[in-house]
Amino acid sequence: MAISYTGSACELREVVLRDKPTSMLNYSAKGTVPVLVLPNRVVDESLDVMLWALNRNDPDGWLNVNRAEADDLIRQSDEEFKPILDRYKYHERYPEQTKLDYRQAAEPYLTALNLRLAKQPWLMGARLSIVDVAVMPFIRQFAHVDKPWFEQSTHTYLTAWLNGFLRSELFRSVMGKYGKWQPGGEIVLFPDGTRGESF
Secondary structure (H helix, E strand, O other): OHHHHHOOOOEEOOOOHHHOOHHHHHHOOOOOOOOEEOOOOEEOOHHHHHHHHHHHOOOOOOOOOOHHHHHHHHHHHHHHHHHHHHHHHOHHHOOOOOHHHHHHHHHHHHHHHHHHHHHOOEOOEOOOOHHHHHHHHHHHHHHHHOHHHHHHOOOHHHHHHHHHHHHOHHHHHOOOOOOOOOOOOOOEEOOOOOOOEEO
16 A cells, blocks of 8 residues: 555565465565565565655655654554464464454454544544554454454444545555466556566
């Protein structure tokens, strides 16, 4: 979403993670996506890809927020919520606790976001920011584990915020399905700017 929003151009290479192309692993041995290959460096963390794009062009001021507060919210999402999400989503791999236990472990985080959104339309205030776009994919994944429960939960403001994202033109414009990239195969291009390759 950040790359599309900023109008940055890149070659988009859709990969299947159980069959990672050697060229991707040559750039980043981590074997995770995204991997943004630039002429002078490789960026292989989602937040860093977002910052690279936004530092090039940020027409609506996604970065015009209290950066310490924004960094803390994103850190909580990455370091505290994501491990719970993984256990909830793949609860059969983590039999130490039940799916319900993992969902309950996420409640304080979800409640905190819901309370923020009860007071303002976006996580950092009146406008969409980098925090919303960084946090939303995790909340989307969490919601889809048990969508009926999430939709009927007490997190009504968080649910409305997520549903607004899912209906947005920006989100829908980047959610197209692409075939698996093959060396020499078709490459999808974002329509302008500096060349890069994105796995």
